[in-house]
Structure formats: structure tokens, C-alpha cells
Amino acid sequence: MNVRDSEHIIAELNKKEPYELTQKLNEADLIIINTCSVREKPVSKLFSEIGVFKKHKKEGAKIGVAGCTASHLGKEIIKRAPVVDFVLGARNVSKITQVIDKKHAIEIDTSYDESTYDFGDYRSNPYRVMVNISIGCDKKCTFCIVPTTRGEEISIPSSLIVQEVQKAVNGGAKEVTLLGQNVNNYGRRFGIEQNGAKNFTELLREVSKVEGLERIRFASPHPLHMDDEFLEEFASNPKICKQIHVPLQSGSSKILKEMKRGYSKEWFLNRCEKIRKMVPNVAISSDIIVGFPGESEEDFADTMDVLEKVRFDTLFSFIYSPRPHTPAAAYENQIDRAVASKRLQTLQARHKEIQRASMDAQVGKISQVLFDDLKSEGKIAGRTDEGRLVLIKGSEELLGKIANVKITKAYLTQLEGELV
Ligand code: SF4
Incomplete structure (x- = not known):
């Protein structure tokens, strides 16, 4: 964002x-x-x-x-x-x-409505662009300062989003990432009357009609709003990249309740299981906070259990950081930093093994890579449909193109391959 x-x-x-x-x-x-x-x-x-x-x-x-x-x-x-x-x-x-x-x-007016503002054109990456679909957030997760700093959620009219995507595609973009703090809550509130897409799934359908657009990603969805209709669209729409961020935060239903996340461990596991079943090659990423106030060893064990069951391909994990203007900062049962730090090390060490296995499993596969980043020494980088970084020998004529690549080598965060 x-x-x-x-x-x-x-x-x-x-x-x-x-x-x-x-x-x-x-x-x-x-x-x-x-x-x-x-x-x-x-x-x-x-x-x-x-x-x-x-x-x-x-x-x-x-x-x-x-x-x-x-x-x-x-x-x-x-x-x-x-x-x-x-x-x-x-x-x-x-x-x-x-x-x-x-x-x-x-x-610093957080009630200011920027949802229909027409910004000028500037893209740091012309092939993979970002387009905002909503601003602000209506959730009240007890650890999060974002609703205070970005204000209430307002969705951008779908006609403006489609227009923006079309403009980017006319300028050479092949991939769009639809951005929002809580992207799949799209449609909850509009600043002006809205005639197009009423929810996120409908918006995905509208955006995928843009001719010349080959790939759609989105960040960040909320597990609570991942209903079956959305998952079916995700699985069946060929333009939607098979990479999804499902932010867990904690694997303990008790802590999730304290966080006011609105879902339980069971709901989260059910959604991820369904995604993996519907899209076997999917890459799932997540966010986890350890050491949230009141987190016991059992609660942390629940988080490790979700990690084992879902096997996130990528994970962003942090120690809980008390933020001003958030309810959790005032909770009395704050966790000792040394305890939280040990839990983070345990989590990250195990996740590293899972990530290693997920990357090693790519060797020998043929992936479609969108090349967007010219490197030194005659190399070029791009992303697979599942969002993995791939480097091959190649030059600028590949920029902005999608090509088949055979993966020959895996590292923890990137792959190497050759054109086939
Ligand atoms: S964690 Fe995400 S959903 Fe929750 S309040 Fe913050 S921005 Fe909103």
C-alpha cells in the first residue's frame, strides 16, 4: 500500500x-x-x-x-x-x-474521501502494476493501528478501477495487483453511487474482462470474507494468479477472539484446506504474530499446528508490537519479550524447512514467468503465476513477456531456470 x-x-x-x-x-x-x-x-x-x-x-x-x-x-x-x-x-x-x-x-484528515480522486500516471514497474480498490479499514483488530491511521473503509467505484487497469494495460502492463487494506470486503461502502460490481468476486470478474490483461493478484484478503463463491472464482478464473495471502495472525481460537479477528482456527483450516483441494498448485502465504497478550504455550502450539497443517509457502512473522490507540496495548497480560522471541525463533526455524521443501519441489517443473526486472550479468528476473521469483539468463527483449521456464535450481527465496 x-x-x-x-x-x-x-x-x-x-x-x-x-x-x-x-x-x-x-x-x-x-x-x-x-x-x-x-x-x-x-x-x-x-x-x-x-x-x-x-x-x-x-x-x-x-x-x-x-x-x-x-x-x-x-x-x-x-x-x-x-x-x-x-x-x-x-x-x-x-x-x-x-x-x-x-x-x-x-x-492528516482520516475521514477525507480520496476514493474518486484521479491521480496522475506513475508506475515504478510498468509490467506489474498496483491499482487501489479501497482505502481504509472497518475492522477493529485489537493489535492494529491501521483503522486509526487510514480511517474508515471506502471502496473505489468499479468503473474507475476498470478504467485504471485498462490504462495500465495500454501502457504495457500484463499483471495487476488489486490493493486494499481488506481487499475482499470490497463494496461495503462507496463515496458516490455505484452501478457496477457490488462485491469483490464481482469485481474480479469485471477486471478479468479487460483485454490484454493476463494476470490478476490481490492484497490483502481477510480469511473471514473468503466465502465459497469467492474461492470458486479464485480457482476457476484463469486470469487470477494461483497465489493467495491468508493472514492467520494466530492459530489459537482464544487469541483470535482477543484479537477480534472474527474467525476461528477451524474456519481458517477449513478455508485453506478448500483452497489446496480446489487449486493443487496454489502458493499460500500468511502473517503470524507471536507473543500477543495472554498467549500461552498451548495457544502457541495451536499456531504451530496450523503451520504444520497448511504449510505456508511464504510467511511474514513478527513479535507482537504494542501500538498506540489500540486496545491490546492496554491489556495487562503482556508477554515477556524473551518468551516471545523464543517462540518466533521456533516458528521461523520450522517455517524455513517448509519453505525449503516447497521451493525444492519446483525443480523440474515448467512455469510461466512474467519477466519484469533486468539484472546485471546478462540475467533477467520475473515471477511465476504462484508468485515465486525466478532468474534466468536473458536480456531486455523478454521484459514484459510471459514465457515458459524449466526450473533447474531452487534456493530459499528464488529459483533459477531456463527458457523452454
Ligand atoms: S489487521 Fe487488517 S483487517 Fe485488521 S484492522 Fe488492521 S488493516 Fe484492518
């Missing part, structure tokens, strides 16, 4: 102001730090980054802080770092050109 927000900011500056990108810090007239606040670490990093930019920036260059930390700290950022010229919340990126010339401007 932040990567796409950065693209929106760049697009606006390109369209309305005489700015262009530079790779050299000391040449920049404007430095924008687009922040995350989902854990404590990136927030603390912000102030050290500001210090570095202050030291190396060109005389007179402006510094702006955008994104989720901007939303939740607001003017506190300027109080702590007066060198910062403006603060722009995650839901206000369309206002970038209104704040760059206002000293100490603060735009």
Missing part, C-alpha cells in the same frame, strides 16, 4: 509541479519520507532518518513526512523534528501539491 501511495505522490508532483525523481540525496529539492506505523521499529527509525537527511540535504531542500506515522503523530513530528516542513497523512496523499509550499502544513 505504501509503495502505491509513493507512486501516487510522485505522479502528482510530476503532473502539477516541476519535480522529477533523483537518486542523489544532495541534489533533491524535496525529500519525502513515506512511513509505516504497523510496528514500533519503523516509527523510531523515522527520527533517525530525518537526522540523516537533515545532515546531507542540499541547502534549502524541504523535508516532508507522509504515510501512517504522519497520520498518527501529526504535529508531534514537527515538534520533535522542526526541520520537517510538512506532514501528510496516509489518506491525504492526493493533497501533496497543496502542502509542499506551506511551512509546517499538517494534513
Whole structure:
């Protein structure tokens, strides 16, 4: 989401102001730090980054802080770092050109409706593009700061989404990732009257009609909204990539209830089992938090049990990080850091074995790879339908093309192969 927000900011500056990108810090007239606040670490990093930019920036260059930390700290950022010229919340990126010339401007309105805003064109990767389908989140997961920083969920009208996808395809895109905080809750609320797709499954059908578009991905869906109709569309629509993120958070039904996730361990296992049955070659990824307040050894054992049963191909796992404005931060039964850290090591060590096996199993297979990244030493990289990174010997004429590749070697996070 932040990567796409950065693209929106760049697009606006390109369209309305005489700015262009530079790779050299000391040449920049404007430095924008687009922040995350989902854990404590990136927030603390912000102030050290500001210090570095202050030291190396060109005389007179402006510094702006955008994104989720901007939303939740607001003017506190300027109080702590007066060198910062403006603060722009995650839901206000369309206002970038209104704040760059206002000293100490603060735009952090989380009720602002950006859902029909027409951003300029900028794609960091022209072949694999991201298109927002909703903004904000209506869930109230007790560990999560996102509803505070990004506000209530509003869906973007499907006609605008299809138009945006078509525009990207006309510019050479083969793959689109539909983006939302809670992507498969699409259609819950619109800022204007909506005549097209009413829910996420219908939207997938509409987007897949775009001619020239070959692949559709989406991030991130919520396990609660993975109904049978959606799973059937996922399995049967040939344009939808067979990669799905199913964020578990915890394998314990007790902890899931404390987290207010709205599903149980059984529901989660049932959904994943169904996905694997319907799409045998599917790659499933997930997020897990260990050390959530009150997590006992039995609760953690439930998480390990789900890991064994689902065998996630990719996993993003973290120790619980108490965030301001979230109910869980005030829970009294916080878990000792050393205990949480040991659980994380156990989880990650086991997952590494599973990931290794999943990658090794690809050797000898023939995969369709969309090439989008030219590397040094005569190599080119791309992604399989299931989202695995593949490197082969090849040159720029493969850029933006989908080709069959025989996988010859597997590493933990990438594959090697040759064209067939
Ligand atoms: S669904 Fe839950 S975890 Fe995801 S953004 Fe919304 S509140 Fe946060």
C-alpha cells in the first residue's frame, strides 16, 4: 500500500509541479519520507532518518513526512523534528501539491474521501502494476493501528478501477495487483453511487474482462470474507494468479477472539484446506504474530499446528508490537519479550524447512514467468503465476513477456531456470 501511495505522490508532483525523481540525496529539492506505523521499529527509525537527511540535504531542500506515522503523530513530528516542513497523512496523499509550499502544513484528515480522486500516471514497474480498490479499514483488530491511521473503509467505484487497469494495460502492463487494506470486503461502502460490481468476486470478474490483461493478484484478503463463491472464482478464473495471502495472525481460537479477528482456527483450516483441494498448485502465504497478550504455550502450539497443517509457502512473522490507540496495548497480560522471541525463533526455524521443501519441489517443473526486472550479468528476473521469483539468463527483449521456464535450481527465496 505504501509503495502505491509513493507512486501516487510522485505522479502528482510530476503532473502539477516541476519535480522529477533523483537518486542523489544532495541534489533533491524535496525529500519525502513515506512511513509505516504497523510496528514500533519503523516509527523510531523515522527520527533517525530525518537526522540523516537533515545532515546531507542540499541547502534549502524541504523535508516532508507522509504515510501512517504522519497520520498518527501529526504535529508531534514537527515538534520533535522542526526541520520537517510538512506532514501528510496516509489518506491525504492526493493533497501533496497543496502542502509542499506551506511551512509546517499538517494534513492528516482520516475521514477525507480520496476514493474518486484521479491521480496522475506513475508506475515504478510498468509490467506489474498496483491499482487501489479501497482505502481504509472497518475492522477493529485489537493489535492494529491501521483503522486509526487510514480511517474508515471506502471502496473505489468499479468503473474507475476498470478504467485504471485498462490504462495500465495500454501502457504495457500484463499483471495487476488489486490493493486494499481488506481487499475482499470490497463494496461495503462507496463515496458516490455505484452501478457496477457490488462485491469483490464481482469485481474480479469485471477486471478479468479487460483485454490484454493476463494476470490478476490481490492484497490483502481477510480469511473471514473468503466465502465459497469467492474461492470458486479464485480457482476457476484463469486470469487470477494461483497465489493467495491468508493472514492467520494466530492459530489459537482464544487469541483470535482477543484479537477480534472474527474467525476461528477451524474456519481458517477449513478455508485453506478448500483452497489446496480446489487449486493443487496454489502458493499460500500468511502473517503470524507471536507473543500477543495472554498467549500461552498451548495457544502457541495451536499456531504451530496450523503451520504444520497448511504449510505456508511464504510467511511474514513478527513479535507482537504494542501500538498506540489500540486496545491490546492496554491489556495487562503482556508477554515477556524473551518468551516471545523464543517462540518466533521456533516458528521461523520450522517455517524455513517448509519453505525449503516447497521451493525444492519446483525443480523440474515448467512455469510461466512474467519477466519484469533486468539484472546485471546478462540475467533477467520475473515471477511465476504462484508468485515465486525466478532468474534466468536473458536480456531486455523478454521484459514484459510471459514465457515458459524449466526450473533447474531452487534456493530459499528464488529459483533459477531456463527458457523452454
Ligand atoms: S483487517 Fe485488521 S489487521 Fe487488517 S488493516 Fe484492518 S484492522 Fe488492521
